[in-house]
Amino acid sequence: MVSPIDLCTSSASFIMSAKKAEIPSQFYQLKPVHFADLIRAAQLIFIPSKGVSGVYTDIDWEEIGIPDDVLANLRALGKEYQYSSPHIPPDIIWGKLTPETRVWFVENKDELWTLEELFPMLDED
Numbered sequence: 388m389v390s391p392i393d394l395c396t397s398s399a400s401f402i403m404s405a406k407k408a409e410i411p412s413q414f415y416q417l418k419p420v421h422f423a424d425l426i427r428a429a430q431l432i433f434i435p436s437k438g439v440s441g442v443y444t445d446i447d448w449e450e451i452g453i454p455d456d457v458l459a460n461l462r463a464l465g466k467e468y469q470y471s472s473p474h475i476p477p478d479i480i481w482g483k484l485t486p487e488t489r490v491w492f493v494e495n496k497d498e499l500w501t502l503e504e505l506f507p508m509l510d511e512d
Contacts (some may be wrong), residue, residue: 413493414481422480424499425464425492426473430487432458433465451505452495460488 420452433446448458468475484492492499 391405413475413489416493417477417496419477419501421492421496422475422477424455424496426468426471426475426482428464428499428502429461429465430467430469430473431506432461433469446506451502454487455464456485456487459489470486 432453449455453461460483464480467483481489
């Protein structure tokens with residue numbers, strides 16, 4: 388006979404294993420700094436014309452290496468976290484990324500910080 392405590396413990400263990408199985412191995416290649424860089428990039432992409440300088444710019448993001456399907460996802464993130472600190476728990480951000488954005492993010496994680504360098508006049512920090 389299985390006790391209610393054993394049943395709850397095994398159910399909780401199964402749920403935790405299932406949640407961990409949902410996160411692909413790519414997630415574990417990423418560091419918190421990569422997610423912070425992604426949020427800062429998303430913030431810049433969302434409001435490229437409303438930085439402190441008030442400079443309007445028309446940017447061809449695809450030329451910079453951000454495909455349209457990824458751009459839409461990053462704009463949505465930028466809008467959601469417009470005034471937030473970029474230090475948001477990685478699992479929350481990962482859950483908001485489309486499959487295309489996840490692939491792009493993993494492939495470009497080490498270059499994301501350069502977006503701030505490309506557009507310093509747009510960066511509000």
